[in-house]
Amino acid sequence: MAFWRRNTHIEKERHVKANARDYNDKFSYADNRIKTSKYNIFTFLPINLFEQFQRVANAYFLVLLILQVIPEISSLSWFTTIVPLVLVLVITAVKDATDDYFRHKSDQQVNNRQSQVLIRGSLQNEKWMNVRVGDIIRLENNQFVAADILLLCSSEPYGLCYIETAELDGETNLKVRQALTVTSDLKDITKLMDFDGEVICEPPNNKLDKFTGTLYWRDNKYPLDNEKMLLRGCVLRNTEWCFGMVIFAGLQTKLMQNCGRTTFKRTSIDKLMNTLVLWIFAFLICMGVILAIGNTIWVSWIGRNFQVFLPGEEFQSNAVFSGFLTFWSYIIILNTVVPISLYVSVEVLRLGHSYFINWDQKMFCRQTNTAAEARTTTLNEELGQVEFIFSDKTGTLTQNIMVFSKCSINGQTYGDVYNEFDEKVEITEKTACVDFSFNPLCDKAFKFYDGSLIEAIKLEDLAVQEFFRLLALCHTVMPEEKSEGHLVYLAQSPDEGALVTAARNFGFVFRARTPETITLCEMGRAVTYQLLAILDFNNVRKRMSVIVRNPQGQIKLYCKGADTIIFDRLDPSSEALMYTTSEHLNEFAGEGLRTLALAYKDLDEDDFEVWMKKLLFASTVIENREDQLAVLYEEIEQGLKLLGATAIEDKLQEGVPETIACLNLADIKIWVLTGDKLETAMNIGYSCNMLRDDMNEVFVISGHTLLEVQQQLRSAKEHILGLSRVSSVGDVEKTDMFADDSVFEEAIIAEYALVINGHSLAHALEPQLEHILLDLACLCKTVICCRVTPLQKAQVVELVKRHKRAVTLAIGDGANDVSMIKTAHIGVGISGQEGMQAVLASDYSFAQFRYLQRLLLVHGRWSYFRMCNFLCYFFYKNFAFTLVHFWYGFFCGFSAQIGLDKHYWTAVNHLFIWGSLTVYFAILFAMQSNGIFGIFPSNFPFVGTARNCLSEKSVWLVILLTTVVCVVPGLVVSFLRVDLFPTLTDKVRHLQQSRKKEGPQEQNLRRVRRTSSRRSAYAFSHQQGYGELITSGKNMKMSTVSSAGSPGRTPHSSTWIENMLKRKNEQVYFKTI
């Protein structure tokens, strides 16, 4: 990949001509083949070995091996080094090879996907990898887009097409793309064949939301932007087929350009180990020097006289040279202090821990049938050290499922279940849910537990009927009836879907819509309403209304919206109901539900006519149309009659509040980074118990300029610090006050929370503010960042990583979390859902957020403990073994004579994991057995040593003595430490033991309770609705013809797409990069 990049010249501009492969080939653009693998069969060995020998340990042992081949120096035979070295190399190579094999396989799978390409006048099936820039390809519904393509035309009118971009930015709602008008007519193959437009556009880059280019066709220029592009990784939805022209292919697509390079993650133990090994190496050199000096002295004082019985040569040359040789001999003989087997053993240990994680049933998710997976085997012990968790919201903390859980109709709440003693019963999986069998059109997945609501429906309570009628009429959902009675709702936001589904199950089934009508099936009767106007939602209005004429001829306005907004526009007659409803809303909000208030109004025919004329006039105005429309909407949405309120549960993943509480107890800070709206994010914050009403202050930072943000951050920080040491500050200068606040971090008992939006975050992350941001965030108990882009997520993680020297963990489920998962020390992906991007980038993956608790607090802790114990033992063992030779050097004239037999020790070293003394002795005797000696007399000269030594009784007495001498001090120290300086663990264990003696005791389980005030969030949708799209009739396949003649609509509809796309652009800008 890198080679390829170097070879091409830097592209300044891209020229692509449709249907002209020869022309496009001139530029040598990348083809659509992707390659993430590193080696092929021939390059594997050289490249892999080269990489492996870059590791210090391997290189060190290679040098050692070379030294051992020199007979003057070698005190050990060379195979004591080559065996472990080869073992290490082979194990690593096998691991690398299998990894690469799987990468090859996944590459191949992607490259071999089929797509239809227009070649020589006909559609042909081609593999993805053979698709070239400039080709025209056909996509079908629910297919992945093969490359970055320019949309030419589609099965839908006006060249519209819908895509889902979950793989790209994590959003699951549908997005609209529209082709240029000139190309949207090219619907048959012959026309497409003749299409020879040329696109000149920007070079490949990684900006997902931006594209600039121009189409030159038939001597005309057409500007192109992102709204005409389908990017690789998107999925075509709700569109039968579409044609597009490939602009960027393969590695040059925006998706691939966005895949940050995977950095090799190291744990702090790794780093510690490397430093330790360096120190030990220095220590080894020291020992070598001391022994070499010793040898020089010995040779010149004693050894010289010993010549009679020793080979002469050595002493004839000078003593210094002898010392020099001795130095190298001792480097070899003492090499075991720098243990090569340490690296192997550590890897094996980590691999074992990874398997324990994979095997853990407590992290297995039944619903999705996914077990936890440790995708990286090298980070386990780091899990026990995590201090910061960065979590995505949607799909991680929440299930992204909205459930209609409660409602208040006409002053009466429904949704709670009571038992025979009139006590509220907690709803569990076992609670019996309401039987909707009376309704053949009901959605089987919908669950409701309160039977009284169904009774009210059956009693034909008018208010209840009107309530559900409103829900069935006032929305922008599109129905799709695939077969009779099998309805699917395509909602722009899950909230709307939930509400309409609720109405459907309670007998008010939204069945079909045309631009002018809405057909409901009310308690089995088909009723058609005439749709007169949709007063669509936007962020300022925080409400939406529809105006319909029912079969009886009455005109009605139905409105739903944020409670505060609705309550301001109520008719005085609803005042009493407003208070009761308001109480109910408080109750709902206290449970963390998202609330909406519903109201209606009967309209007078004449008034409506007048208003409608004004509306038609306003919608043709070019300037200030938006404002004028808003005024008109405001005018008619007055004097509403309250119907009630709904409460939707944004379903949290199982056990999220408990997990967060538990991790908080472990002093782990959790920051939520979400692309969602501020209100939604805060709402989830409350329902997760991260935000609470008893917190001293929740700071919301939402400045638009750098100065504003700075101001807000400063004042928030001063607020916290000021409160915590009112007495001590005073005349101290502000700069001093901020200088040493880390000391005070601990002292602050009061609880604060920080909520910051993406706009402010962009400023706050600038170098001059990032310190304040970080300080403030660390002073707060809870940090929520909303409306953040994937890049900002990574920046936040990076900020903490850089300045806090803490271990960070990022958890997320979507493609928009990939960057933060890759940046954090440990990345966790939520698996078991559709998108796999996050999982593929992650180090660990499991199905539910709550498993994080077990991963960190159990597996992380155990891994860390075991690793530390292992390292301690390993270094101890090596030192014990090696220092014997140092000591022995003083008795053997520093001649690098080994005192112990290396041959079995090497084996023992590696087999010690099987651990028993039996093995030890078996090898001991085997290596010194008569048989082996008979075969290799010169390689195994220690025959009989063990037998003769161990038959001495005093040897056993010495073994006993040394064992006791080694163990006893340790025992004494640990006994005294438990008594004198007990650690927390000791205390807990003591407590446990004394408890056990006392017998079983009731344990007080701390329950996490939500306490919060009312937060009515109109967390309606990500974007403005499709109201305009619906009334314009452009997205209606069958009904467009019939509606075309509708008077007064044409001027309105001519600009709707422009409006919508304009607004959408603004929205999208915040969401993607």
Next chain:
Amino acid sequence: MGRTKKMVKEELANRPDNTAFTQQRLPAWQPMLSAGIVIPGFVIIGLAFIGIGVALFVTSQSIQLLELDYTGVEQTSPCFKCSDPNAKNCMCELTFSTDTLFKGPVFFYYGLSNYFQNYRSYGVSKDDDQLSGNLDNFKSPSDTCAPYEYDRNNKPFVPCGAVANSLFNDTFKLYQIVNGAKKVVPLDGKGISWWTDYNIKYRNPAVTPLKNAFNGTVKPLYWSKPAYELDPSDPANNGFINQDFLVWMRRAALPDFRKLYRRITDGDYAEGLPAGNYSLQIAYNYPVLSFEGRKKVVFSNVSWMGGKNEFLGIAYLVIGSLCVVMSVVMLIVYAKFKFPEEE
């Protein structure tokens, strides 16, 4: 029903096995170091060690040991004349007496000091293949034997190498002086080497007579007679399986060492050496003065735990007493600082 059951099974195909190992539920034991275990434990260990220590010490004390230096450094020494490097075939005689019975079986050692048999280049200078009777290595010894590989005429040394070359070649004869007459004390030279050395590691080539195997080779430089004539009295005790040779080839680990020379087990001396005067006749051949070495003979008897070793007994006593002392210290600490919960 069957279908649903099957489906459930399929659905949970990824479910990890529920075994004690995979779920990390294997029984484990991490003892609480409670006072009830540790303090009595220390007392027991301490007492047991003191017991062993006393036994060892007493045993060690009961071992008789007699050391006689015969290097001949001092002029008064009877071997002084022999210490001159130019003296050839020098004999000297050492007399000593015992007051009590020297209990048998008595072991007779020779000892060398400041002698680095453990020096590496000395130690590797031998050819294990040759010594295990490989005739190929008779003709061309392994180069590990350098510089004692070939003589000036390029004939191979057998046995080659520095270790074999430096074979200790002093010989001793022991007499009891009974009424002025010398009575030979029989010395037993059988089985003084390791069984493995004698039976496995060192082998004579399967050639009879043994002498023929050594055709075309020369005896080591410092040797006075070839390997196949080391023991003229016993033809079976020649070549590489000569007991003295074997004892020498098993290198000493420390520069001051003693090696077993003979055992006194036969005849009138089976019970030990009776009190009386003895004379030790030494054929003084081995030069040690050049490296300030010392030579000595050692008479000793052994106990169940080997030779004289006071250190082990003392070490046991010290450790045992320390354990007892520590148990007292811990008791005091425990009494003062114990957990409040336990009250």
